[in-house]
Amino acid sequence: MNPGRSIRLFLVDGTPNGLLTAEIMNWTGHVLTGPRSKLAELVQRPECGRTGVYFLVGPDPDNNLRSKVYIGESDDVAKRLKQHNRPEASEGTAGGKDFWEKVCLVTSKDQNLTKTHVKYLESLLISIANQVGRCELLNGTAHDYGSLPESDRADMAFFLEQIRTVLPVLGFDFLRELTKPSAAVSTSPAIPVSHSPRFNLEVPRYSISAQGQEIDGEFFVLKGSKARAEWVGTERGYQGLFKQLVGEGVMVAQGSNNLVFSDDYAFSSPSAAAAVVCGRSANGRTSWVVEGTGQTYAAWQDQQLNSVTPEPEAE
Structure with missing residues (x-):
């Protein structure tokens, strides 16, 4: 540590x-x-x-x-x-x-x-x-x-x-390192990097297949992930972010049914990532599951908390 x-x-x-x-x-x-x-x-x-x-x-x-x-x-x-x-x-x-x-x-x-x-x-x-x-x-x-x-x-x-x-x-994060999952290590040796296992989000009905990973408190959707081709949810929530990512070329069209992430992209939460991938509001804590186990993000996070051994109280 x-x-x-x-x-x-x-x-x-x-x-x-x-x-x-x-x-x-x-x-x-x-x-x-x-x-x-x-x-x-x-x-x-x-x-x-x-x-x-x-x-x-x-x-x-x-x-x-x-x-x-x-x-x-x-x-x-x-x-x-x-x-x-x-x-x-x-x-x-x-x-x-x-x-x-x-x-x-x-x-x-x-x-x-x-x-x-x-x-x-x-x-x-x-x-x-x-x-x-x-x-x-x-x-x-x-x-x-x-x-x-x-x-x-x-x-x-x-x-x-x-x-x-x-x-x-002090609230100014414009210099804070953005360590993408595709980068093997942090480019700044003074800044440690912690990361989670990889998560999957699948919705076969809409050909949605996305991968994610949490690094230093930011949830990344990985390059190559497939998202819904259009926003179908309410005008509230993450519709603006969805349109922004399309406009900036972070998500690009792939056929008529999907958008694909052209690069790793950092979201503020698993739910924000899930909403953009699904084109509607979504609970990222249950939508994302650990690759290979099917354990939800919420269950994985709870497991991390339960594995922490409490400090012994001073006598």
Whole structure:
């Protein structure tokens, strides 16, 4: 089992919806985040005058399962954030869009981050966000800053891992690793991977035959799985997600009766996965069964709970 880690969170104004700072033991980084409505207070913080990277985050009106994100860097983050907040900022840039509702910035407590360091970090962060695909990234192509000395690159690799650890804790998951079942291991050695057995969902009447697997809390439907050709359920539920996956080419037509998954796709729950596969609302806890045994997902999960030996009580 991977050893636990401590993250220190501090509510600056004592409210859960205000400014928040986060730090990890033995890491020189410092994270500050807050809503755009608190921007006037945020830019007065001393860390906003330092060199760092920042993230502007907001909802995607065309896809409520993803966020829009802009990643930037500056040696005076407060000044840059003020520029992004101006209504007259040019269209086509993060500043000219009213998409962002939250801001998150990462600086260094020892102030040893240089302009070259944050440019390098920005480049890596843009590349990772593009690769992971959990958000609509508003940046252009990441610049290559490979001229950083080897020792500095090693320091920034560690700094980057800490950013990827702490941001999901704060509700920003656009850098969180997406480890597909088709990948043998995690691409990040600092992030452990846990996975379930494979599950099957079969509905012979509609030629539905899908395979799934749960990895680190996300339920994947595997590439090649066959789903119903159209949504036949109510307009509520997962109809929007079904149409989205068809529109994005995640599910493509195969004959007149089926759609087939062109890649592994992560769902928030077994029921969401089952609904999209079946084209209607479905209980994923009973629809998915363990490959080779026929045990339902619910029974398998219950078995995992029953196999846990309770800790002995201290006398």
